[in-house]
Every structure is written in C-alpha cells, then in structure tokens.
Amino acid sequence: MAKIIVITSGKGGVGKTTTSAAFASGLALRGYRTVVIDFDVGLRNLDLIMGCERRVVYDLINVIQGEAKLQQALIKDKRCENLYVLPTSQTRDKDALTTEGVTAVMDELRKEFDYIVCDSPAGIESGALMALYHADEAIVVTNPEVSSVRDSDRILGILAARSRRAELGEEPVKEHLLLTRYSPKRVEDGEMLSLGDVKELLRTPLLGVIPESEVILQASNQGIPAIHMENSDVAEAYKDVVARFLGEERPLRFIQPVKVGFFKRLFGG
Amino acid sequence: MVNPGTESSAPLRVAGGVFTLSILHLESNNPQQLAQRIAEEYRRHPAAADFHRHAPVVLDLSAIPEEAPLALPEILEVLRAAHWFPVGLRNAAPGHQALAQALHLPVLRGQERNAAPQPETPPPAQTVPANPGGLIIDHPIRGGQRNYARGGDLVCLAAVNAGAEIMADGNIHVYGPLRGRALAGVNGQETARIFCMSLEAELVSVAGLYRTLEPGYPLWGKAAQIYSRDEQLHITALNL
Numbered sequence: 001m002a003k004i005i006v007i008t009s010g011k012g013g014v015g016k017t018t019t020s021a022a023f024a025s026g027l028a029l030r031g032y033r034t035v036v037i038d039f040d041v042g043l044r045n046l047d048l049i050m051g052c053e054r055r056v057v058y059d060l061i062n063v064i065q066g067e068a069k070l071q072q073a074l075i076k077d078k079r080c081e082n083l084y085v086l087p088t089s090q091t092r093d094k095d096a097l098t099t100e101g102v103t104a105v106m107d108e109l110r111k112e113f114d115y116i117v118c119d120s121p122a123g124i125e126s127g128a129l130m131a132l133y134h135a136d137e138a139i140v141v142t143n144p145e146v147s148s149v150r151d152s153d154r155i156l157g158i159l160a161a162r163s164r165r166a167e168l169g170e171e172p173v174k175e176h177l178l179l180t181r182y183s184p185k186r187v188e189d190g191e192m193l194s195l196g197d198v199k200e201l202l203r204t205p206l207l208g209v210i211p212e213s214e215v216i217l218q219a220s221n222q223g224i225p226a227i228h229m230e231n232s233d234v235a236e237a238y239k240d241v242v243a244r245f246l247g248e249e250r251p252l253r254f255i256q257p258v259k260v261g262f263f264k265r266l267f268g269g
Numbered sequence: 270m271v272n273p274g275t276e277s278s279a280p281l282r283v284a285g286g287v288f289t290l291s292i293l294h295l296e297s298n299n300p301q302q303l304a305q306r307i308a309e310e311y312r313r314h315p316a317a318a319d320f321h322r323h324a325p326v327v328l329d330l331s332a333i334p335e336e337a338p339l340a341l342p343e344i345l346e347v348l349r350a351a352h353w354f355p356v357g358l359r360n361a362a363p364g365h366q367a368l369a370q371a372l373h374l375p376v377l378r379g380q381e382r383n384a385a386p387q388p389e390t391p392p393p394a395q396t397v398p399a400n401p402g403g404l405i406i407d408h409p410i411r412g413g414q415r416n417y418a419r420g421g422d423l424v425c426l427a428a429v430n431a432g433a434e435i436m437a438d439g440n441i442h443v444y445g446p447l448r449g450r451a452l453a454g455v456n457g458q459e460t461a462r463i464f465c466m467s468l469e470a471e472l473v474s475v476a477g478l479y480r481t482l483e484p485g486y487p488l489w490g491k492a493a494q495i496y497s498r499d500e501q502l503h504i505t506a507l508n509l
C-alpha cells in the first residue's frame with residue numbers, strides 16, 4: 001500500500017520544494033517506486049528543481065480536468081529509475097484543484113507507487129489543504145526563525161484537525177520536523193533560533209537538520225535535486241533524512257559550527 | 270415548496286449548539302459613559318481592542334434598575350463602533366426586554382434577575398459539579414487551535430503554543446508551557462483558577478477579567494496560578 005507524504009510548512013521560501021525533490025529522489029535511490037507531485041498551482045517550481053521543465057506537456061490540472069490521462073502527465077526522472085514527477089500548471093489558478101479530482105489522482109497513484117510525495121504550496125488555504133488532506137505522514141519544513149516556527153505550529157494544528165485521517169477518526173498523521181537552512185555559526189552568534197529552541201517550541205520528532213549551503217543554489221540552477229550533489233553537506237544531510245525516515249538510526253550531523261583550521265586562518269581560505 | 274415536482278423527504282436541519290460569548294455588565298444606562306469606559310479600557314490595554322474585535326457580546330442588565338429609561342439603540346451603536354457584535358440581552362427587566370424585542374435582539378436566559386433589584390450584591394457563586402464537562406488533552410495545542418471544556422476543568426498535559434486558545438467553565442491546568450491564551454471561568458465562575466508550570470501566556474483570563482503578558486514579566490517562565498479576587502486578577506508563584 002502506497003504511503004502519502006506531504007512536505008509542508010505554512011511559510012513560503014523555507015525549502016519545501018528543495019526538500020520534496022531531494023527526499024523523493026532519495027526514496028527512489030533506495031529502490032522505492034516514488035512519485036513527487038507539485039501542488040503549488042500558479043508557481044510551478046518542482047519541475048525546475050527536478051530539471052524536467054522542458055518535458056512538461058500535461059500536468060496535474062489537465063488530469064484533474066479530464067484533459068489528459070495520468071500516464072501522459074507523469075514525467076520519468078532522468079537520474080532515478082523509479083522516480084516520476086507530476087508537475088502542475090503555471091497558468092491556471094488554485095481553484096482548478098478540486099477535492100474529488102485530487103482524490104481520484106491519489107487513488108490511481110496508490111496502485112502504482114510505494115511513496116507519493118506531495119510538495120505543498122505556502123499558506124493555509126485550499127492549495128495547502130489539498131496537499132495535506134490525503135497524507136499519512138507529514139514532513140514539516142521549518143527554518144530556525146520565530147515566524148517560520150509559528151507557521152509550522154499552525155500547520156501541525158491543521159494536520160491534526162483537517163486531514164483525511166482526522167476527519168475519519170483514524171490514527172493521526174505521523175509528524176516529522178525537518179529543520180532546514182540551519183547555520184550553526186549564526187546560531188552561535190545568537191542570530192537564529194537553535195535546534196534546541198525549535199524542538200522545545202514545536203515538540204515534534206526531529207527527522208533531520210539541513211545546513212544552509214550555497215550548494216543548494218548551484219543544484220537548483222542546474223536542475224539537480226540536492227541529494228545528487230556528491231560530497232556536499234546537504235546531500236549527506238538529505239541522505240540521513242531518508243535513512244531515518246526508513247527507520248534507520250543516524251546521528252545528527254552539520255549542527256556544529258565549522259572550526260576554521262590553523263593554516264586556513266593563517267593563509268586565508 | 271420551491272419545486273413541487275420533487276418530494277423532499279429530508280427535514281430541515283436544526284440542531285442545538287453551544288457557544289462561548291462574552292458578557293458585558295452594563296454599569297449604567299448612559300451610552301456616553303459606556304463609550305468612555307470602553308475607550309479607557311482600550312487605552313490601558315491596547316491588546317484588549319484586538320481581543321474584542323468582532324466578538325459577539327451579551328449585555329447583562331442586572332445593574333440597571335427596572336424603572337431606568339434605557340437608550341438601547343444608542344448603546345448598541347456604541348458597541349458596534351467599538352467593533353463588538355451585540356447578540357442579546359440577559360437579566361433585563363420586563364420593560365427592557367420589550368425594548369430588545371422591538372429591536373429584534375434576543376433575550377437570553379442566564380442567571381435570573383432578582384425579584385427586588387439588588388445591583389450591589391453579586392449573584393451567588395454556582396458550585397461546580399465534579400468536572401462533568403472536563404477535558405484532558407495529552408498532545409500539544411497548536412497556534413490557531415481552540416479547545417473548550419464546557420462545564421468543567423481543562424487539563425493539558427502538553428504545551429499550549431502561541432496563538433492557541435484554551436477555555437474552561439472551570440479551572441485550567443497546563444503541565445507543559447502555557448504560551449497561548451487561557452480563559453478560565455468563561456461562564457462567569459469567579460472561583461475558577463488557572464494553574465501552569467511555565468507562565469509564558471499571551472493572555473490569561475478568569476471570569477471575564479483578563480490581562481496580557483510579555484516576556485520580562487516577573488513570573489515569566491515560572492510555575493504560577495491566576496485567580497480573581499475582589500474583581501482583580503491576581504497572579505502568584507506556585508511555591509510548592
């Protein structure tokens with residue numbers, strides 16, 4: 001039975017799409033049949049981050065409106081054998097998503113895939129509600145700042161009240177906290193909330209910490225999911241996240257400021 | 270029937286519901302004085318303006334003598350100008366009830382008006398039954414969520430986060446940090462109290478008396494209780 005995972009946050013620009021691409025790729029690299037869906041109608045970022053924007057012909061909205069078959073809209077990833085992308089439309093508005101339409105798409109995907117990863121838009125309106133409605137598990141992406149933590153708290157409340165599981169009185173959606181854009185140096189300087197602060201405020205099990213890194217920008221400019229950026233901290237951090245999600249134990253990394261070495265200090269870096 | 274061709278078998282859906290409303294005790298029959306009192310209150314507690322904005326409110330007329338003339342339309346005007354929504358009257362003398370009916374304002378049943386008006390004595394405190402409407406919550410209450418223990422105590426075994434609101438007719442106990450809003454005795458129970466292990470609340474209220482808090486408050490982050498005495502809200506440390 002497929003598992004549906006929503007990548008959500010309340011706030012925009014925190015790293016949901018970056019995480020959706022990396023996480024879905026990571027699951028596929030582990031051999032799971034995975035599809036990642038863009039719910040951010042009107043913005044359409046996921047296909048860019050996945051590097052498949054030129055191959056978009058039909059999208060989620062076409063499928064929902066009955067203008068294309070699901071098979072026509074699914075784009076096979078060029079790096080991972082088991083991964084498909086279901087892009088969204090840039091020209092339609094959010095009302096094009098209907099509850100019945102999304103449910104029908106989910107039901108069909110469930111038969112084909114092990115994991116369905118839903119990249120949520122920001123906010124708490126209909127688009128975000130559609131993205132989280134079917135979720136079995138939720139990864140709440142949070143940056144170490146007060147406004148992001150507040151919005152994550154809010155979305156956790158909505159998950160507990162407005163998801164399909166909540167409405168049917170089933171076992172609640174399993175919640176995971178993912179702290180992204182974490183800069184240990186700035187935490188040390190008191191410019192950002194610490195990991196401890198965020199955990200204390202949200203009290204949701206931690207799935208991982210992704211450091212702030214320029215590699216993310218390089219990756220998105222090249223259309224490569226960050227998990228493929230060999231030998232980078234972010235790729236390692238996302239691999240740890242996937243491993244923990246699959247039940248493996250991994251110690252937390254990249255949460256201490258990098259000590260500048262003696263020679264580097266002497267000669268500059 | 271709108272459509273005589275089809276027979277609609279479903280009955281109209283009318284169901285009971287219970288709502289929490291603020292009760293404003295009218296001090297006099299003078300609308301200007303009311304306007305002035307509200308303005309003073311908002312000046313002293315700017316957060317109060319926000320708290321009451323668009324809040325439905327019931328007017329309690331127990332302090333208004335039967336024979337006093339009542340400029341009800343003007344009073345409603347004052348409330349609306351302050352962004353309150355008057356939704357009914359209670360404890361009104363028969364003459365005042367008739368005025369309300371003429372304005373299509375519901376007359377709600379509350380504690381009944383004393384036969385002889387005794388505005389000075391407060392209504393007798395009700396005794397709380399053994400927590401029949403009590404609510405025990407064992408997960409964090411998130412921003413935007415609201416929980417209400419109607420007719421009893423509310424116990425939260427986890428955090429009440431900023432932007433969350435918990436309400437109880439009885440007492441409130443919070444064993445995680447209390448960071449949101451907590452309102453005890455919302456049906457007027459003045460003996461209700463709030464107990465918390467870490468006071469970081471945005472607002473605390475007992476039986477309609479309330480205050481907002483900020484970091485830097487002396488008992489911030491401490492175990493504390495909040496109660497009302499002599500129409501004053503008291504916050505003291507829980508030194509156990």
Ligand SMILES: Nc1ncnc2c1ncn2[C@@H]1O[C@H](COP(=O)(O)OP(=O)(O)O)[C@@H](O)[C@H]1O
Pocket residue numbers: 009011012013014015016017018019045122180181182210211212213214216217220234
């Ligand atoms: N770990 C990171 N380090 C540096 N920049 C990041 C990181 N994660 C995301 N970003 C950047 O933040 C911006 C928003 O990311 P995105 O994934 O589109 O967020 P969302 O989908 O939540 O709006 C992008 O410019 C992205 O490159």
Ligand SMILES: [Mg+2]
Pocket residue numbers: 016017018040045120121
């Ligand atoms: Mg996005």
